[in-house]
Amino acid sequence: MGYYDFEQAAMLKSVDTLLLGSSARASWFESEWWHIDEVIGLYDSSEKGMIVTFFCITGLLVTRWIYLGHFPLSDLYESLIFLSWGFSLIHMVFYLKFKKRKNNLSVITAPSAIFTQGFATSGLLTKMHQSAILVPALQSQWLMMHVSMMVLGYAALLCGSLLSVALLVITFRKAIKIIGENNNFSFSFEKIQYMNERSNVLLNTYFLSPKNYYRYQSTQQLDRWSYCIISLGFIFLTIGILSGAVWANEVWGSYWNWDPKETWAFITWTVFAIYFHTRTNTNLEGVNSTLVASMGFLIIWICYFGSIY
Amino acid sequence: METLLNPSKTPNLFIPKTHLFKPYFLHSNFNPQPHSSFNRRPLSITITCKVKTSQGRKNDGKNISKKIVLTDSAPELSNEEIKAKPKGGGKAWGVIKKFPKRVLAILSNLPLAIGEMFTVAGLMALGTAIDQGESPEYYFQKYPEENPIFGFFTWRWVLTLGFDHMFSSPVFLGTLILLGTSLMACTYTTQIPLVKVARRWSFLQSADSIRKQEFSDTLPQASVSDLGVILMGAGYEVFLKGPSLYAFKGLAGRFAPIGVHLAMLLIMAGGTLSATGSFRGSVTVPQGLNFVMGDVLGPTGFLSTPTEAFNTEVHVNKFYMDYYDSGEVSQFHTDLSLFDMNGKEVMRKTLSVNDPLRYGGITIYQTDWSFSALQILKDGEGPFNLAMAPLTINGDKKLFGTFLPVGDTDSSNVKGISMLARDLQSIVLYDKQGKFAGVRRPNSKLPIEIDGTKIVIVDAIGSSGLDLKTDPGVPAVYAGFGALMLTTCISYLSHAQIWALQDGTTVIVGGKTNRAKAEFPDEMNRLLDQVPEIVESSISKKPDNIGG
Numbered sequence: 001m002g003y004y005d006f007e008q009a010a011m012l013k014s015v016d017t018l019l020l021g022s023s024a025r026a027s028w029f030e031s032e033w034w035h036i037d038e039v040i041g042l043y044d045s046s047e048k049g050m051i052v053t054f055f056c057i058t059g060l061l062v063t064r065w066i067y068l069g070h071f072p073l074s075d076l077y078e079s080l081i082f083l084s085w086g087f088s089l090i091h092m093v094f095y096l097k098f099k100k101r102k103n104n105l106s107v108i109t110a111p112s113a114i115f116t117q118g119f120a121t122s123g124l125l126t127k128m129h130q131s132a133i134l135v136p137a138l139q140s141q142w143l144m145m146h147v148s149m150m151v152l153g154y155a156a157l158l159c160g161s162l163l164s165v166a167l168l169v170i171t172f173r174k175a176i177k178i179i180g181e182n183n184n185f186s187f188s189f190e191k192i193q194y195m196n197e198r199s200n201v202l203l204n205t206y207f208l209s210p211k212n213y214y215r216y217q218s219t220q221q222l223d224r225w226s227y228c229i230i231s232l233g234f235i236f237l238t239i240g241i242l243s244g245a246v247w248a249n250e251v252w253g254s255y256w257n258w259d260p261k262e263t264w265a266f267i268t269w270t271v272f273a274i275y276f277h278t279r280t281n282t283n284l285e286g287v288n289s290t291l292v293a294s295m296g297f298l299i300i301w302i303c304y305f306g307s308i309y
Numbered sequence: 310m311e312t313l314l315n316p317s318k319t320p321n322l323f324i325p326k327t328h329l330f331k332p333y334f335l336h337s338n339f340n341p342q343p344h345s346s347f348n349r350r351p352l353s354i355t356i357t358c359k360v361k362t363s364q365g366r367k368n369d370g371k372n373i374s375k376k377i378v379l380t381d382s383a384p385e386l387s388n389e390e391i392k393a394k395p396k397g398g399g400k401a402w403g404v405i406k407k408f409p410k411r412v413l414a415i416l417s418n419l420p421l422a423i424g425e426m427f428t429v430a431g432l433m434a435l436g437t438a439i440d441q442g443e444s445p446e447y448y449f450q451k452y453p454e455e456n457p458i459f460g461f462f463t464w465r466w467v468l469t470l471g472f473d474h475m476f477s478s479p480v481f482l483g484t485l486i487l488l489g490t491s492l493m494a495c496t497y498t499t500q501i502p503l504v505k506v507a508r509r510w511s512f513l514q515s516a517d518s519i520r521k522q523e524f525s526d527t528l529p530q531a532s533v534s535d536l537g538v539i540l541m542g543a544g545y546e547v548f549l550k551g552p553s554l555y556a557f558k559g560l561a562g563r564f565a566p567i568g569v570h571l572a573m574l575l576i577m578a579g580g581t582l583s584a585t586g587s588f589r590g591s592v593t594v595p596q597g598l599n600f601v602m603g604d605v606l607g608p609t610g611f612l613s614t615p616t617e618a619f620n621t622e623v624h625v626n627k628f629y630m631d632y633y634d635s636g637e638v639s640q641f642h643t644d645l646s647l648f649d650m651n652g653k654e655v656m657r658k659t660l661s662v663n664d665p666l667r668y669g670g671i672t673i674y675q676t677d678w679s680f681s682a683l684q685i686l687k688d689g690e691g692p693f694n695l696a697m698a699p700l701t702i703n704g705d706k707k708l709f710g711t712f713l714p715v716g717d718t719d720s721s722n723v724k725g726i727s728m729l730a731r732d733l734q735s736i737v738l739y740d741k742q743g744k745f746a747g748v749r750r751p752n753s754k755l756p757i758e759i760d761g762t763k764i765v766i767v768d769a770i771g772s773s774g775l776d777l778k779t780d781p782g783v784p785a786v787y788a789g790f791g792a793l794m795l796t797t798c799i800s801y802l803s804h805a806q807i808w809a810l811q812d813g814t815t816v817i818v819g820g821k822t823n824r825a826k827a828e829f830p831d832e833m834n835r836l837l838d839q840v841p842e843i844v845e846s847s848i849s850k851k852p853d854n855i856g857g
Contacts, residue, residue, distance in 0.1 A: 140663040231801055231824075238797045242790045251663055253589075253674045253778040255786065256580070258476040260437045270430045274423055 047095060053113065054088040061085060073147040082148070084116040086155030090229070112158065142247035149240035150265070154300055156233025157272065161300070163226035164293035170219060171290075226293065227279065234272050241265050264303035271296045413494050422495065425488045432484060436475030439467060448473060489577050496570045512553045513808040513819070522808070522819030524830050530843045533811040536818065539839050540807065552811035557804065562824060565800030572792035579785030585610030587780040588671075595681035595772035599624045602671060606777055616779070618669025621655070622648045628678065628773040630733055638732060641678050643773040660775075670779050677774025680709040683728060683736065686765040687713070694770070697730065707731065715741060715762055726759050733769040805829065814843065 061081065064072040072078045091113075244262070249255040256262065275292040415421070440447070448464040457463045471478030513519050528536070533554045537547045545556040590605035603619035626644040633639045640661050647656040647668055658666045666673040680697040687693060697709040714725035724741040738746045738757060746759045751769045758764075803824030810817045818837065822829045 142663075235797050235801060239794050242794055246787070246790065249783070250665065251674065252676060253665070253672060253776050253780075255783075258436065258441075263433050263437050267430045267433050270426050270433075274426050274430075277419060277423055277426075280419070 050088060050091050050095070054085075054092050057081065057085045057088055071144045071148075073143065073151070079147065079151055080116050080119060082151045083155055084113040086152045087113040087116065087159065089152075090156055090159055112155075112162070140247060140251065142243060142250065146240055146243040146247050149236050149243060153233050153236030153238075153240050154304065156229050156236060157268070157296060158233075158300055160226045160228075160230035160233055161293040161297035163222055163229065164290040165297060167219060167222045167226065168290045168294060170222075223290075226290075230272060230275065230293065234269075234276070237265070237269055237272070241269060261303075264299070268296065268299050268303050271299055413498055419495075422488070422491045425484060425491060428484050429481075429488060432475065432481050435472065436481070439472050439475065441476070442474060445473075485577070489574065492570050492574055492577075496567060496574075512548075512550055512555050513810070514553065516810055516812055516817045519808050519810055519817050519819035523821040524833055525817070525819040526833070526837055528816040528818060528837060528840055530814050531816045531840050532814075532843060533809050533816055536809055536816060536837075536840050539836055543836055545805075545807065554807075554809040554811075556807045556809075559802045559804045561799050562802035562804035565796045565802070568796030569793060569800060572789050572796055574789075575792065576786055576789035579782040579787075579789055581782070582612070582785060583780050583782030586612035586614075586782065587778065588613055588615070589776075589778050591676070591774065591776045593677065593679050593772050593774045594623075594625045596625050596628045596770050602777060606671075606779065616670060618671055620650050621668065621671075623673070623775075624648065625773055626657075628771045630678065630771070632732070632734060636734075641675050641773070643675055643775070645673070670781075672778050672780075674776045674778070675773065676776045679772045679774060680707075680730060680733065680769070681772040682770045683711055683730075683766065684768040684770060685713070686767055688763050692767050695728070700729070713764070715760060726762065726764065730769065733771050736766055736769065738764065803829075807833075816840075 061072050064078070073082055241262075244265075245255040248257065248262075271292060275289055275296065278289045278292055440451070445464075445468060448467050452458060452462060452464040452467055454463045454465070467473055470480055472480075475481055519525060533549065533552060537549050537554055537556070540556045541547050543558075545558045546560075547554065547556040587609050588606040589609055590607055592600055592605045594600055599622050601619075602621050602623060603615060606615075606619065624646045626646055628641070628643050630638055631640040631642070642659050642661045644659045645657065645666060646654050649655050656666070656668050660666050660673060660675045662675050665675070679699065682694045682696050684692045684694050693713075695711040695713060697711045700708040700710045708729060708731055710727060710729045712725050712727050714723045716724060726741070726746070727739040727743070729737045729739070733751070735748050735750050737748050738759060740746045740759045747757045749755060749757055749764075749766045751766050754765060754767070756763050756765045801824065803822045805820060805822040807818065807820040809819075818833075820829070820833055
C-alpha cells in the first residue's frame with residue numbers, strides 16, 4: 001500500500017503540480033490587474049494547464065478510491081486533495097460556461113489549488129500519506145455525500161470570498177492611491193488614471209473617464225462573480241451540514257451535538273447568510289457585503305483546521 | 310370588507326357587502342347609489358342628496374355614519390369601521406391593536422436580524438473556545454480573578470452568564486428565540502406581501518419608468534406582440550394589455566426565500582420539541598443479560614411522556630466484532646431480541662454502528678463496547694468466569710485486564726497469572742513474575758502452560774454499549790431539513806421581469822432580475838435581436854433577423 005503511494009501517486013502529483021505552477025503563473029501574468037496584457041500567448045496555456053490538472057487530480061482520486069476500497073475522504077490529507085480538486089472543478093465549470101467572455105477566475109482558482117496541493121504534500125503531513133482504515137463510525141454511505149458536499153461548498157465559498165477580498169483590496173487601493181497622490185507619493189501608472197479623479201473616492205463617479213468606466217465594469221463583474229459563486233457554495237454547504245446532521249442521527253442518535261466541528265460549520269453558514277442579507281438591502285450593500293465575505297474566508301479556515309486540534 | 314364598492318366610474322347599483330349596513334338600509338329609505346366615497350382612491354365624484362339621509366342616520370347613535378359625509382374623509386372609513394365595532398373603549402382598544410403592529414415593525418427590521426445573527430455566531434464561537442460542562446473549580450483555575458483575560462474576563466463572567474453550558478444557557482437560547490421571532494415577523498410582514506405583489510401582473514404605464522430599470526433598451530420599428538411571442542418562446546409568461554406588456558419567468562425564485570424561512574422555523578420548532586420531549590439513556594450490557602427499556606431511559610424535558618414500548622425487555626444474545634487483517638476493529642455487532650411484557654419475542658435484529666434498531670418510537674444505537682469477562686479452563690476444571698476490568702480507556706484504545714491467582718490465595722502477597730486484552734480476539738498472558746508468557750485467541754482452544762498451570766481460554770465475553778433514544782421532534786426536523794435543502798436550491802433560480810411599452814412604432818423594453826445579474830443583459834440582448842423589424846406598414850411584416 002505504501003509502495004503504491006510513493007510510486008504512482010508521486011508521478012501523478014509531480015505532473016499536476018508542475019502544470020498547476022505554470023498555469024497559475026501564466027494566469028497571474030495575463031490578468032489585467034497587473035496591467036500586462038501583451039502576454040496573451042500564455043493565456044491559452046494556462047487554461048490548457050488547468051484542464052490537464054483537473055484530469056490529473058481526478059485520476060489520482062479515482063485510483064485512490066479503487067485501491068483503498070473506500071471513498072477517498074477520510075482524513076485531512078485526502079480532504080485537502082479533494083479540496084484542490086474542488087477548485088479545479090469550479091474553474092472548469094466556469095470556463096466551459098463562459099467561453100466567450102474572459103474570466104479572471106483562474107487567478108483565484110489556480111493558485112488556491114496549488115497552495116492546497118502543496119500543503120497536502122508538504123512535510124507537515126507526511127504521516128498521513130499512508131491511507132488509514134476507516135473506523136466503524138465512518139463506514140457509511142452518508143460519508144460520501146456529507147463530506148464531499150462540505151468540501152465542495154468550502155471550495156466554492158473560499159473562491160467567492162477571495163474574490164470579495166480582491167474587490168476590497170482594489171477598492172481601498174484606489175482610495176489609498178488617491179489619498180497618497182495628494183501627498184505626492186511615489187509615481188505609479190495608476191496615478192495617471194486618477195489625476196482627473198482627485199476628490200472622488202466612490203465607485204459611482206468613475207463613469208467620467210472611459211478607463212475608469214472599464215474599471216468599474218470589472219469591479220462590478222467581480223462583485224457579481226463573487227455573489228454567484230458564494231450562492232453556489234452556500235447551497236453545497238447547506239446540503240453538507242444537513243446531511244451531516246442526518247448521518248449523526250443515524251449513528252449516534254442525536255442530530256446536533258454542538259461539538260466544535262459542527263458548531264464552526266454552522267458559524268460559517270450563519271456568516272454567509274448574513275452576507276446574503278446585507279445584499280438584499282441596498283443601504284447596506286457595497287462594501288459591507290465584501291467585508292462579511294472576507295470574514296467568511298477566515299472563518300472557513302478556522303473551521304477546517306481549528307477543529308482538528 | 311375588502312370591496313365595499315365597485316370602484317369603476319360607471320353608475321352601478323350599490324349593494325352593500327357588509328352586514329353592518331344592511332339593517333340601516335332596511336329601515337330607512339336609503340337609495341342605493343354609487344358611493345364612491347368608500348373607495349380608497351380619491352375620485353372626484355361627489356355625493357348629492359344622499360348627504361341628508363346619511364346625516365339623518367347619524368342620529369341613531371352609531372358613529373359609523375359620521376364618516377360617510379365627504380369624499381375627503383373617505384379613505385379613513387374602513388379603518389374606523391373596524392375600530393368602531395366594539396362599542397365601548399374604542400380608543401384604548403385602538404392603542405392596544407397598534408402595539409403588535411409596532412412590535413412587528415421593530416422585529417422585522419433587517420439590521421436587527423443581522424445583529425442577532427452576528428450575536429448567535431459570536432456566542433457559538435465563544436462556546437467552542439470555553440470548555441463546556443466542567444466543574445466550577447475548573448473555571449476558577451482557568452479564568453482567575455487575579456489575572457483576567459483581556460483585562461476583564463474572569464470566571465464570574467463564565468458562571469453568571471452560563472457560558473459553561475453555553476448551548477443551553479438562557480443567553481444563547483434567548484438570542485435564538487429572538488431570532489426565531491424576527492424570522493416569523495419578517496416572513497409575515499415582508500415576504501408574504503411580496504407574494505401578493507409578485508403574483509399580480511403590474512403594468513408599467515410610462516416610458517420613463519421602463520427606462521429606469523436595470524436593463525433597458527429601445528427597439529425602433531417593432532411591435533409589442535412580436536416581442537411577446539419571442540418571450541413566450543423563451544419560457545416567459547407574457548401578459549399583454551393594449552400597448553403595454555409584462556412578462557416574468559422563474560416565479561419560484563421569488564417564493565423560495567419564504568420557503569427557506571419557513572423551513573428554518575420548522576427546524577427550530579422540531580428542535581425545541583426534541584429538547585423538551587425526548588428520552589435518552591445508555592447502558593452497557595454484557596452478553597447474555599437483559600435490561601428493560603424503561604429503566605434505562607430518562608426524560609430530558611417537561612414534555613417527555615413515556616409510552617407503552619418502554620416496558621419492552623431487551624436481551625443481548627451475542628456481541629461480536631469484525632476485524633481488519635491488520636487487527637484493527639472494523640465493526641461492532643450486537644444480536645438483540647426484544648420481548649414484550651408477556652414474554653413474547655417481538656423483534657430480533659443484529660445492530661451495528663451505522664445500523665440502529667427501531668421499535669415503537671425507540672431507537673437503539675450501537676455506540677460502545679466493553680469487555681465483560683474471560684472464560685477459562687484451569688487444569689481442565691471450569692469453566693471459570695474472570696471479570697475483566699478496564700485499565701485504561703483512551704477513546705477507541707482500551708485495555709482490559711484480569712488476574713488469576715495461583716497458589717496460596719489467602720496470603721497477603723498473592724501471585725498469579727495476569728491476562729490483558731485490547732479487543733476480543735487475542736489475550737496476552739503474563740506469568741507470576743510479570744513476564745510475558747504468550748498470546749492466545751479464544752477460538753483456538755489451544756492450551757498454554759504457565760508456571761505449571763494449564764490454561765485454556767474458552768471464550769471472551771464482551772458487553773455491548775447501547776444508547777437508547779426516543780425523539781418526537783425528529784419527523785419535524787427531517788421535514789424541515791428536506792424543505793431547507795430544496796428551497797435553498799430553488800432560491801438560486803432567478804426571477805426575471807420584463808416590461809415593454811409600445812410608443813408609436815417604437816417599443817421600449819426594460820427588465821430586471823434578482824439573481825443572475827451577470828447573464829441577464831446578454832440573454833435580453835439575444836432575445837431582442839430576434840424581434841422582427843417592421844420595415845413597411847403593419848400589414849406586411851418582414852422579419853429582419855431571426856435566431857440572430
